Amino acid sequence: xxxxxxxxxxxxxxxxxxxxxxxxxxxxxxxxxxxxxxxxxxxxxxxxxxxxxxxxxxxxxxxxxxxxxxxxxxxxxxxxxxxxxxxxxxxxxxxxxx
Numbered sequence: 108x109x110x111x112x113x114x115x116x117x118x119x120x121x122x123x124x125x126x127x128x129x130x131x132x133x134x135x136x137x138x139x140x141x142x143x144x145x146x147x148x149x150x151x152x153x154x155x156x157x158x159x160x161x162x163x164x165x166x167x168x169x170x171x172x173x174x175x176x177x178x179x180x181x182x183x184x185x186x187x188x189x190x191x192x193x194x195x196x197x198x199x200x201x202x203x204x205x
Contacts, residue, residue, distance in 0.1 A: 108150055109183045119189040123173065141168045142189060145175040153179035163187065 112120070120142055128135025145166040149156065156164045159176070166175040172192040178185040 108153070110146060110150065110186065111183050112186045113188075116186045116188050119191075123171075123189060123191070127171075138171055138173075141171050141173070142175070144169065145173075146184070146186070149175060149177050149179070149184055153177075153184060 120139075124135040124138050124142075126135075127138040145168050148166050149164070153164070156166050159165050163176055163178050166177075168174065174188075174190045174192055175186065176188040176190050178187060
């Protein structure tokens with residue numbers, strides 16, 4: 108299955124990784140590993156995670172207040188957002204109309 112990141116999701120991921128790295132050496136790497144683990148979990152069982160908003164699913168990160176939001180299909184896993192859990196809920200929905 109192919110993993111496709113929306114540009115906004117890639118930006119969120121890189122921005123968060125840089126922020127964590129600025130706080131402590133190696134913490135950005137740990138964040139990236141948590142993101143990889145969330146994506147791997149979604150790939151292993153795309154329809155087995157909590158369903159949110161229509162056909163979207165989420166995976167919670169370990170150790171970090173982030174959520175992977177994705178849309179599965181038979182051929183691809185579309186990553187919509189690496190969403191910080193303290194942001195306004197549903198903000199990620201706005202990007203779907205673009």
